[in-house]
Amino acid sequence: MNPIRVVQVGLGPIGQACVRVLSKKPGIELAGGVDIDPRKAGQDIGQVCGLDQDLGVAVRADLPGALSDWRPQVVVHTTLSFLDRVQHQLIDIIQAGACVVSSTEELFYPFQRDPAFCQRIDSLARQHGVALVGTGVNPGFAMDVLPLCLTSVCVRVEKITVTRIVDASKRRLPLQRKIGAGMSRTEFEERVTKGQFGHIGLRESAYAVMNALGWPVDEIEENIWPVLAETRVQTRFLTVEPEQVAGLHQVLLASSDGRERLALELRMAVGAQEDYDSVEIVGDPPLSVRINGGIFGDTATIGVLVNAVPRIIDAQPGLRTMVELPLPHASL
Amino acid sequence: MNPIRVVQVGLGPIGQACVRVLSKKPGIELAGGVDIDPRKAGQDIGQVCGLDQDLGVAVRADLPGALSDWRPQVVVHTTLSFLDRVQHQLIDIIQAGACVVSSTEELFYPFQRDPAFCQRIDSLARQHGVALVGTGVNPGFAMDVLPLCLTSVCVRVEKITVTRIVDASKRRLPLQRKIGAGMSRTEFEERVTKGQFGHIGLRESAYAVMNALGWPVDEIEENIWPVLAETRVQTRFLTVEPEQVAGLHQVLLASSDGRERLALELRMAVGAQEDYDSVEIVGDPPLSVRINGGIFGDTATIGVLVNAVPRIIDAQPGLRTMVELPLPHASL
Numbered sequence: 001m002n003p004i005r006v007v008q009v010g011l012g013p014i015g016q017a018c019v020r021v022l023s024k025k026p027g028i029e030l031a032g033g034v035d036i037d038p039r040k041a042g043q044d045i046g047q048v049c050g051l052d053q054d055l056g057v058a059v060r061a062d063l064p065g066a067l068s069d070w071r072p073q074v075v076v077h078t079t080l081s082f083l084d085r086v087q088h089q090l091i092d093i094i095q096a097g098a099c100v101v102s103s104t105e106e107l108f109y110p111f112q113r114d115p116a117f118c119q120r121i122d123s124l125a126r127q128h129g130v131a132l133v134g135t136g137v138n139p140g141f142a143m144d145v146l147p148l149c150l151t152s153v154c155v156r157v158e159k160i161t162v163t164r165i166v167d168a169s170k171r172r173l174p175l176q177r178k179i180g181a182g183m184s185r186t187e188f189e190e191r192v193t194k195g196q197f198g199h200i201g202l203r204e205s206a207y208a209v210m211n212a213l214g215w216p217v218d219e220i221e222e223n224i225w226p227v228l229a230e231t232r233v234q235t236r237f238l239t240v241e242p243e244q245v246a247g248l249h250q251v252l253l254a255s256s257d258g259r260e261r262l263a264l265e266l267r268m269a270v271g272a273q274e275d276y277d278s279v280e281i282v283g284d285p286p287l288s289v290r291i292n293g294g295i296f297g298d299t300a301t302i303g304v305l306v307n308a309v310p311r312i313i314d315a316q317p318g319l320r321t322m323v324e325l326p327l328p329h330a331s332l
Numbered sequence: 333m334n335p336i337r338v339v340q341v342g343l344g345p346i347g348q349a350c351v352r353v354l355s356k357k358p359g360i361e362l363a364g365g366v367d368i369d370p371r372k373a374g375q376d377i378g379q380v381c382g383l384d385q386d387l388g389v390a391v392r393a394d395l396p397g398a399l400s401d402w403r404p405q406v407v408v409h410t411t412l413s414f415l416d417r418v419q420h421q422l423i424d425i426i427q428a429g430a431c432v433v434s435s436t437e438e439l440f441y442p443f444q445r446d447p448a449f450c451q452r453i454d455s456l457a458r459q460h461g462v463a464l465v466g467t468g469v470n471p472g473f474a475m476d477v478l479p480l481c482l483t484s485v486c487v488r489v490e491k492i493t494v495t496r497i498v499d500a501s502k503r504r505l506p507l508q509r510k511i512g513a514g515m516s517r518t519e520f521e522e523r524v525t526k527g528q529f530g531h532i533g534l535r536e537s538a539y540a541v542m543n544a545l546g547w548p549v550d551e552i553e554e555n556i557w558p559v560l561a562e563t564r565v566q567t568r569f570l571t572v573e574p575e576q577v578a579g580l581h582q583v584l585l586a587s588s589d590g591r592e593r594l595a596l597e598l599r600m601a602v603g604a605q606e607d608y609d610s611v612e613i614v615g616d617p618p619l620s621v622r623i624n625g626g627i628f629g630d631t632a633t634i635g636v637l638v639n640a641v642p643r644i645i646d647a648q649p650g651l652r653t654m655v656e657l658p659l660p661h662a663s664l
Contacts, residue, residue: 287623329545
């Protein structure tokens with residue numbers, strides 16, 4: 001079998017980690033990398049991504065030109081979280097005839113948030129015979145794909161509760177920043193009020209799960225609270241004083257026909273707490289699943305993205321979801 | 333959407349439970365049931381299956397005739413464990429133009445055990461434009477689909493260990509019999525030596541997992557030991573005296589290129605033990621997953637079978653596996 005020709009678009013920490021994995025993976029030919037950062041463009045991609053050797057390909061900043069030169073079959077896309085910010089990138093990639101595996105959180109289940117976007121992108125992708133999918137660990141696995149897979153043994157499902165507790169001390173700096181570590185309580189609350197703060201994707205996970213299970217959503221309530229440090233917390237990257245924000249506590253509740261069906265709870269903070277993921281299904285049979293130590297997101301995100309590459313090539317052209325694609329698994 | 337027309341073939345405890353669920357499920361039209369037992373044929377299927385009302389359809393014993401009258405789109409097939417015993421039934425069903433969801437353990441991943449069977453059945457199914465799949469909870473979920481789904485977050489997988497501990501006291505009588513509860517140690521060991529004793533499906537799970545992960549199997553070792561009762565155990569159905577067999581302990585180890593990659597351990601016995609399922613993945617990231625209280629097999633098997641019904645209709649014609657089909661989940 002010919003290797004799959006891949007280009008990495010977006011060379012932040014996640015994109016760099018993808019390159020490190022993709023460049024060593026049998027069955028993958030890494031053709032190049034794209035990033036808008038002028039300090040990266042022109043440098044060897046191996047150097048930009050912290051590999052121990054050059055790969056002989058310079059990072060480029062011009063997406064359409066790079067794609068037209070490199071002609072990838074699949075683009076691994078790790079740039080931004082929001083549909084309106086990535087739309088032009090996705091259009092460039094589709095028009096270059098490449099499939100897309102994207103970490104854009106809002107792309108995991110975009111149908112509720114922006115139906116017009118979905119129709120536009122789906123129709124363009126079909127026209128060019130390529131498929132695209134949004135995925136990752138959250139959204140993409142912990143709060144949607146995994147609980148859905150678990151319900152496959154159930155004759156009846158009453159309610160699903162997913163809890164994800166993350167000790168963000170072990171995670172990369174952008175994540176520690178994203179959860180507000182080191183902010184004052186006031187600053188945190190102002191950011192929440194302004195919007196576009198907090199973890200992106202609970203809503204996408206909720207709609208994907210409710211839709212797959214056939215529960216029409218009649219209400220979704222989402223709240224974010226700060227987790228305050230009780231003692232001084234020192235991470236590799238920053239320090240949080242007592243009473244400053246150590247992280248966030250975010251809860252989504254979704255109901256259907258007046259009954260609460262889904263609760264997604266995320267608590268990500270720096271400092272001492274035991275990492276875990278859990279899924280509790282009230283149903284027949286009931287299920288009580290716990291991932292001790294949690295799913296380590298920094299690596300797991302890379303795993304999900306890279307493992308989706310062979311999957312998206314075989315998918316029907318158009319805008320796909322992880323729920324429609326065959327059972328996801330590692331491919332070594 | 334029109335309801336899916338389903339016929340249940342095999343009305344043992346599992347088939348009866350399927351009928352109880354299928355007959356009440358929106359989106360399903362239960363057209364009838366088939367069983368070779370002359371005491372069941374001619375009776376109303378609702379009565380045979382312990383429903384509180386008649387369904388107005390008599391159970392039939394003649395498979396081809398019943399299918400030709402009822403014209404199902406999908407057959408839920410729950411008769412026997414072995415390929416050679418179900419082959420003629422599958423052929424009848426395929427020739428009647430119905431898709432098949434089967435609990436036949438050897439059908440979950442039949443490619444290794446009987447390639448000639450697979451070719452015959454696959455080609456016949458394509459010819460008739462129908463798909464078939466073998467599934468269940470074990471094989472079908474606990475030791476294959478679930479661990480594979482978990483690996484989708486892994487950049488690297490070194491080894492997978494799956495453990496399933498079942499307190500068989502809570503399970504149906506055929507299962508208690510199947511695991512040897514109440515036998516003497518000698519009888520148990522004689523049965524093991526003769527073959528076709530013990531849980532069927534570890535091998536199928538192993539080949540499915542190894543194949544999906546791209547590990548060529550170079551050795552599979554499978555052992556069965558009796559679990560002896562320490563004290564008298566009384567279940568709803570039978571009594572086990574001290575030193576008699578309470579159940580079985582079955583372990584499969586699979587290696588690839590000289591490295592042990594997969595361990596499947598099943599311990600099913602009547603009497604006091606804590607039910608659980610666990611999956612341990614050595615890899616990056618590592619994962620340690622535990623289902624407290626286990627997956628209750630009697631109900632979960634029904635869940636998996638019934639939830640596969642809408643899935644198999646949309647599948648490509650031919651002999652399929654749960655790994656190729658879209659992410660399994662409940663459909664309510």
